[in-house]
Amino acid sequence: xxxxxxxxxxxxxxxxxxxxxxxxxxxxxxxxxxxxxxxxxxxxxxxxxxxxxxxxxxxxxxxxxxxxxxxxxxxxxxxxxxxxxxxxxxxxxxxxxxxxxxxxxxxxxxxxxxxxxxxxxxxxxxxxxxxxxxxxxxxxxxxxxxxxxxxxxxxxxxxxxxxxxxxxxxxxxxxxxxxxxxxxxxxxxxxxxxxxxxxxxxxxxxxxxxxxxxxxxxxxxxxxxxxx
Amino acid sequence: xxxxxxxxxxxxxxxxxxxxxxxxxxxxxxxxxxxxxxxxxxxxxxxxxxxxxxxxxxxxxxxxxxxxxxxxxxxxxxxxxxxxxxxxxxxxxxxxxxxxxxxxxxxxxxxxxxxxxxxxxxxxxxxxxxxxxxxxxxxxxxxxxxxxxxxxxxxxxxxxxxxxxxxxxxxxxxxxxxxxxxxxxxxxxxxxxxxxxxxxxxxxxxxxxxxxxxxxxxxxxxxxxxxx
Amino acid sequence: xxxxxxxxxxxxxxxxxxxxxxxxxxxxxxxxxxxxxxxxxxxxxxxxxxxxxxxxxxxxxxxxxxxxxxxxxxxxxxxxxxxxxxxxxxxxxxxxxxxxxxxxxxxxxxxxxxxxxxxxxxxxxxxxxxxxxxxxxxxxxxxxxxxxxxxxxxxxxxxxxxxxxxxxxxxxxxxxxxxxxxxxxxxxxxxxxxxxxxxxxxxxxxxxxxxxxxxxxxxxxxxxxxxx
Amino acid sequence: xxxxxxxxxxxxxxxxxxxxxxxxxxxxxxxxxxxxxxxxxxxxxxxxxxxxxxxxxxxxxxxxxxxxxxxxxxxxxxxxxxxxxxxxxxxxxxxxxxxxxxxxxxxxxxxxxxxxxxxxxxxxxxxxxxxxxxxxxxxxxxxxxxxxxxxxxxxxxxxxxxxxxxxxxxxxxxxxxxxxxxxxxxxxxxxxxxxxxxxxxxxxxxxxxxxxxxxxxxxxxxxxxxxx
DNA sequence: CATGAATGAGGGTTCATTCAT
DNA sequence: AATGAATGAACCCTCATTCAT
Numbered sequence: 041x042x043x044x045x046x047x048x049x050x051x052x053x054x055x056x057x058x059x060x061x062x063x064x065x066x067x068x069x070x071x072x073x074x075x076x077x078x079x080x081x082x083x084x085x086x087x088x089x090x091x092x093x094x095x096x097x098x099x100x101x102x103x104x105x106x107x108x109x110x111x112x113x114x115x116x117x118x119x120x121x122x123x124x125x126x127x128x129x130x131x132x133x134x135x136x137x138x139x140x141x142x143x144x145x146x147x148x149x150x151x152x153x154x155x156x157x158x159x160x161x162x163x164x165x166x167x168x169x170x171x172x173x174x175x176x177x178x179x180x181x182x183x184x185x186x187x188x189x190x191x192x193x194x195x196x197x198x199x200x201x202x203x204x205x206x207x208x209x210x211x212x213x214x215x216x217x218x219x220x221x222x223x224x225x226x227x228x229x230x231x232x233x234x235x236x237x238x239x240x241x242x243x244x245x246x247x248x249x250x251x252x253x254x255x256x257x258x259x260x261x262x263x264x265x266x267x268x
Numbered sequence: 269x270x271x272x273x274x275x276x277x278x279x280x281x282x283x284x285x286x287x288x289x290x291x292x293x294x295x296x297x298x299x300x301x302x303x304x305x306x307x308x309x310x311x312x313x314x315x316x317x318x319x320x321x322x323x324x325x326x327x328x329x330x331x332x333x334x335x336x337x338x339x340x341x342x343x344x345x346x347x348x349x350x351x352x353x354x355x356x357x358x359x360x361x362x363x364x365x366x367x368x369x370x371x372x373x374x375x376x377x378x379x380x381x382x383x384x385x386x387x388x389x390x391x392x393x394x395x396x397x398x399x400x401x402x403x404x405x406x407x408x409x410x411x412x413x414x415x416x417x418x419x420x421x422x423x424x425x426x427x428x429x430x431x432x433x434x435x436x437x438x439x440x441x442x443x444x445x446x447x448x449x450x451x452x453x454x455x456x457x458x459x460x461x462x463x464x465x466x467x468x469x470x471x472x473x474x475x476x477x478x479x480x481x482x483x484x485x486x487x488x489x490x491x492x493x494x495x496x
Numbered sequence: 497x498x499x500x501x502x503x504x505x506x507x508x509x510x511x512x513x514x515x516x517x518x519x520x521x522x523x524x525x526x527x528x529x530x531x532x533x534x535x536x537x538x539x540x541x542x543x544x545x546x547x548x549x550x551x552x553x554x555x556x557x558x559x560x561x562x563x564x565x566x567x568x569x570x571x572x573x574x575x576x577x578x579x580x581x582x583x584x585x586x587x588x589x590x591x592x593x594x595x596x597x598x599x600x601x602x603x604x605x606x607x608x609x610x611x612x613x614x615x616x617x618x619x620x621x622x623x624x625x626x627x628x629x630x631x632x633x634x635x636x637x638x639x640x641x642x643x644x645x646x647x648x649x650x651x652x653x654x655x656x657x658x659x660x661x662x663x664x665x666x667x668x669x670x671x672x673x674x675x676x677x678x679x680x681x682x683x684x685x686x687x688x689x690x691x692x693x694x695x696x697x698x699x700x701x702x703x704x705x706x707x708x709x710x711x712x713x714x715x716x717x718x719x720x721x722x723x724x
Numbered sequence: 725x726x727x728x729x730x731x732x733x734x735x736x737x738x739x740x741x742x743x744x745x746x747x748x749x750x751x752x753x754x755x756x757x758x759x760x761x762x763x764x765x766x767x768x769x770x771x772x773x774x775x776x777x778x779x780x781x782x783x784x785x786x787x788x789x790x791x792x793x794x795x796x797x798x799x800x801x802x803x804x805x806x807x808x809x810x811x812x813x814x815x816x817x818x819x820x821x822x823x824x825x826x827x828x829x830x831x832x833x834x835x836x837x838x839x840x841x842x843x844x845x846x847x848x849x850x851x852x853x854x855x856x857x858x859x860x861x862x863x864x865x866x867x868x869x870x871x872x873x874x875x876x877x878x879x880x881x882x883x884x885x886x887x888x889x890x891x892x893x894x895x896x897x898x899x900x901x902x903x904x905x906x907x908x909x910x911x912x913x914x915x916x917x918x919x920x921x922x923x924x925x926x927x928x929x930x931x932x933x934x935x936x937x938x939x940x941x942x943x944x945x946x947x948x949x950x951x952x
Numbered sequence: 953c954a955t956g957a958a959t960g961a962g963g964g965t966t967c968a969t970t971c972a973t
Numbered sequence: 974a975a976t977g978a979a980t981g982a983a984c985c986c987t988c989a990t991t992c993a994t
Contacts, residue, residue: 045956045957048956048957049957068299069299071297071299071300072299074983074984074985075984075985075986076983076984076985084958084959085957085958085959085960086959086960086961086985086986086987087957087958087959087960087961087986087987087988088957088958088959089986090985090986090987091956091957091958092957095985095986096985096986153385157381157385195474195477196474196477196478197471197474197475199447200443200444200447200471200474200475200478201474201478203439203440203443204436204440204475204478207435207436207439207440208432208435208436211431211435212431212432212435215428215431216428219427219428243425243428246423246424246425246428246429247425247428247432249423249424250424250428250429250432273974273975276974302966302967302968303967303968303969304966304967304968312975312976313975313976313977314968314969314970314976314977314978315969315970315971315975315976315977315978316974316975316976316977317969318968318969318970319974319975319976323968323969324968324969501953504953525755527752527753527755527756528755530987530988530989531988531989531990532987532988532989540954540955541954541955541956542955542956542957542989542990542991543953543954543955543956543957543990543991543992544953544954544955544956545990546989546990546991547953547954547955551989551990552989552990609841613837613841651930651933652930652933652934653927653930653931655903656899656900656903656927656930656931656934657930657934659895659896659899660892660896660931660934663891663892663895663896664888664891664892667887667891668887668888668891671884671887672884675883675884699881699884702879702880702881702884703881703884703888705879705880706880706884706885706888729977729978732977732978733978758962758963758964759963759964759965760962760963760964768979768980769979769980769981770964770965770980770981770982771965771966771967771978771979771980771981771982772978772979772980773965774964774965774966775977775978775979776978779964779965780964780965
């Protein structure tokens, strides 16, 4: 955790440092990121840096928490009109959030992904810290709920399925954006709403079908589901 | 591509260098790997290294090609008893190969995964080099074939599905091995055959069901599938 | 000399700062001691430090004077029952005090030793400051008195002998404590009186004999040897 | 131990580096010595340094071994005319060597003293390395021999006496040189032989008497001796 | 008088790469 | 073809000290 001196800084300075750090970590991952570069770009003295943070890892953890906070706030902003959401609606919405996050904050998304891949089996949040926000954990909860609501098959190995979903969740954003290339800017700046652009929704439908119903050909099932 | 001086080396020396490089890249990723460490462990002169490879990246690319070669050879060795395999049998077999690869060559698997994540959208093989062997490409072929054989729904977005499968394919090995912890050694050294261990196959079944039929509850479908 | 602002501080705060500084100097010597560590542990502001002391050396000198004061007070407390003490009784008592000091205030002893070794020929006390309290000076006085009392041979080079005694005096404490290992705690907390523990006194006797009578065997032997 | 690359260097370069390091360690002790200063003064690149030595401590140990080697060689050169030397003759000669060492190689002597004081109870030489050369060990041997030859009183606690002698031995050189100030240069460059300068020998006599016979007044003995 | 942010030189160490032999 | 010494920029981090508030 950054030292309190960091939080005593003026907001503008603090945010400058954070922005510079985000650039650096996004571009070079943890290992490749350079404190020297960061302080140079932020226009602060080397010594000052170490009065704000105990070390490089401390800054990194701070940035990671910003990533989570930012994502959570985005989730709040994206709360769907209908608060009653069925199981798969919720799943689609989560993926949608992931894509929006990647779209609006590509650097933060990159950092998050790096962190996930650093050790994908570990829970990112420290024990005792606020709500567990790690995706794998959330998916585990989601699956448990889904089984209780009879939306998800009881034979599903929850632990594995959660890992499976998390893997897709952490990677698919990048892909979808590449596919939506021309639309990406429009969506990111809000001039197009991701939830209502038909072509984008087509892509989503297709992905969700993969996840929901699998790729096996079961026409009757699919039809039922989509005609609901 | 390594200089020709490298290929003039005795096989044993060449393989030593490669083995050391594999250790290093697996343990520290590209960025963290150290040429100094590699030459020290391989017992060659610093100068010699730069007579074999143009630079660090050159060596890395070479190791990457070894990874692919090794995987392909493993695939050949694992040709299933029945050469006629249906679409999903093939898919299960690919995942099985991925797990075996992770099990038998964890370092190569780690390197492969790192490379995939470095830029998951790029084709790993250099243009002009041998056939594209990247997983995404293979999955694209697989899906195309599957649709032609009427095993896969024609509405599936092949490009996205290939990326989707590749993501799972690259990550799931690590997870499955963690789950199979106690069995891992036995399988790796051949005293247990991954294709016949019932508990392991259960895990696989569960995963394949996620991939094949999705997680939606459609009991009648599933029953049909399993009674096949 | 600390600035007067330091002496305006509350006693508790002043003593806290001193205690922290003693820890630091004892553990790391002058050079290795860190102002940053000291202010952190003392819970004072960096700036405040430089309002109390002109610089690091200033603090160090202050601590040194504390060491001397503390030792002098211990000397007073240890005044032996019989105020009439012969020359060698006095010497033994001084060594005893040195050991007790090492035992009861190991950190102060460490600091004192460091300072002595930094330049053993210099008089520790600043010119103009209170009485010279340095051990070498005290030994010089002791020797002068001893000669006057006819206890010490007049041919002794007082200056050199004082240096000789000071050397032993500054180092022997550590050694004796190592030898008395199991007794050390008991003596330090007062449950064993160093002046009455027979085994400890044996060690002392042996040392004092070295110092008093030398290591040569018996006078007549000496004669033979020297008359050769 | 320095890397072999160091020993492949030209003698002149190697000795330059050693000389510079000796200057630095003598002037600043281990902790205060700066690798940056050393490489700057030696005119080599920072990186080169770390190709010669594994780290700062490695260089320091190397310098320490030079100190010992140098001292041993000096001992050989100073072999006294009569190879048959009695116990106390040997002791006097050891002290004489220590003084000569301090005189001829004041920097090495400073380094040795620092090392001794860093932890005076430890044996400097690594187990398994060549002969134990540490002074305390040599004194222990000396005392054991002395007792066997009936020159030293059997009641002497050998362990403590060895520590006692080592303390004096390590400190007294500095003092004697300060006393001999005007003679020092003449002795160091050989124009005056330390073994035959009467005033210097007086000082030695006085010291040796302290050590040998103690400071106790034994008029008859001393009288005889001094009237020789 | 207290504060604590700011400083930048310096600490030891590792890096990928070059080049004369 | 092989060597391995040389390089110096870059790494993360700590230092004693200053100064505006």
